[in-house]
Amino acid sequence: MHRTAALSISAIALLRACSTAGCTMAATTPRVPPPHGLLRPLAVPHRLLLGPGPSNVPPRVLAAGGLQILGHMHPEVLQVMDEIKAGIQYAFQTQNRLTLAVSGTGHCAMEAALVNLLEGGDTVLVGINGIWGQRAANIARRLGAKVCEMLKPPGEYFTLRDIQEGLAQHKPSVLFITHGESSTGVLQPLEGLGELCHRHGCLLLVDAVASLGGAPILMDQQEIDVLYTGSQKVLSAPPGSSPISFSERAREKMLRRRTKPPSFYLDMGCLGSYWSCDGEPRMYHHTVPISSIFCLREALAVLAERGLENSWEQHRVVCAQLCRGLQDLGLKLYVKEEAARLPTITTVKVPEGYDWKEITAYLMDKHSIEISGGLGPTAGKVLRIGLMGHNATQDNVDRLLQALSDALQHCQHSRL
Numbered sequence: 001m002h003r004t005a006a007l008s009i010s011a012i013a014l015l016r017a018c019s020t021a022g023c024t025m026a027a028t029t030p031r032v033p034p035p036h037g038l039l040r041p042l043a044v045p046h047r048l049l050l051g052p053g054p055s056n057v058p059p060r061v062l063a064a065g066g067l068q069i070l071g072h073m074h075p076e077v078l079q080v081m082d083e084i085k086a087g088i089q090y091a092f093q094t095q096n097r098l099t100l101a102v103s104g105t106g107h108c109a110m111e112a113a114l115v116n117l118l119e120g121g122d123t124v125l126v127g128i129n130g131i132w133g134q135r136a137a138n139i140a141r142r143l144g145a146k147v148c149e150m151l152k153p154p155g156e157y158f159t160l161r162d163i164q165e166g167l168a169q170h171k172p173s174v175l176f177i178t179h180g181e182s183s184t185g186v187l188q189p190l191e192g193l194g195e196l197c198h199r200h201g202c203l204l205l206v207d208a209v210a211s212l213g214g215a216p217i218l219m220d221q222q223e224i225d226v227l228y229t230g231s232q233k234v235l236s237a238p239p240g241s242s243p244i245s246f247s248e249r250a251r252e253k254m255l256r257r258r259t260k261p262p263s264f265y266l267d268m269g270c271l272g273s274y275w276s277c278d279g280e281p282r283m284y285h286h287t288v289p290i291s292s293i294f295c296l297r298e299a300l301a302v303l304a305e306r307g308l309e310n311s312w313e314q315h316r317v318v319c320a321q322l323c324r325g326l327q328d329l330g331l332k333l334y335v336k337e338e339a340a341r342l343p344t345i346t347t348v349k350v351p352e353g354y355d356w357k358e359i360t361a362y363l364m365d366k367h368s369i370e371i372s373g374g375l376g377p378t379a380g381k382v383l384r385i386g387l388m389g390h391n392a393t394q395d396n397v398d399r400l401l402q403a404l405s406d407a408l409q410h411c412q413h414s415r416l
Ligand SMILES: *Cc1c(COP(=O)(O)O)cnc(C)c1O
Pocket: 053, 105, 106, 107, 108, 132, 178, 180, 181, 182, 183, 207, 208, 209, 210, 230, 239
């Protein structure tokens, strides 16, 4: 104690001596000035977000994010976590005990699923009909898994027969499939998939980031083993907390692991006890993002009040109106088969002679509406329009169609 005090006193004496001697106080003078940008007020314009996500956040959810922070182990926060678990069980239609929200965006949930399910030497069959299968394959390879790719052209989905063949050929322990392929606008049918996987001794992992709440998913009835989503699409909450759930079958596979999951942050064993999924006393693992958790709680409450079936129906109706309107403008939808169109995100071909960037920029500049271009295999080929959650309304369909018609008249036809 005395020594520390003595040291700091002598350090001050040294600094004083230094300054009187005219040398610069290199050790204590900051050289990087405060950034100008930060000295101006935060600027967040009002925009209608009709891209593939994030979607606009309704006032009730925004208000939850503005509440004061509590300690992450305070009983009120633990109660909110319990309410979120129940809300996710409702949204997923599952009774799985291992149900929680990981602290991160949709990719974080994707990593959590793969990191816990796979270990070196496991075989995973990945359905690739857009960018999300590519990403899952990328993550699985990093984990040392044997990745078998099952390909389908963008704009199409996998039939039961495709999957049956893939399972028989590769004998994987996990099948990854994307329910709402937001890079192409395709909805993957899930009927019979879980049963088929289980007959082949395989677990079914489904990415529902772009579809949950917008298209029917019944986790338990469809025998899905791992399901995850994000917060910023149909749930209309800020990005950052992502619901995920594991079946008993998936838990059993995880219990049989020879090695620990290579991520401490995403270890479902630790997360399960933090979220009290096993009924045991909670163990601190990390600090949940409190504001994000409050918002997610409110977003799940909105969904519970509205009812899942109403939410599915709303997205179906609004998407059908949008598709009709787009075709009336002379535009062509990218996904040919009507039943295969994702109700939350619609892909429409960039009309001939137009540059997609001019269209999206015009909508943004003149109408403060965000829509987006393609992604991965659809880059440069399509426009992606999202009508999700809070702002999946008839009003917004009309607003967008008017703005788009305006854009088509004004955007220069490119010289290409
Ligand atoms: C948006 C999306 C993701 C990724 O979510 P982030 O929140 O951007 O990390 C994953 N899968 C699908 C199908 C998506 O649409």
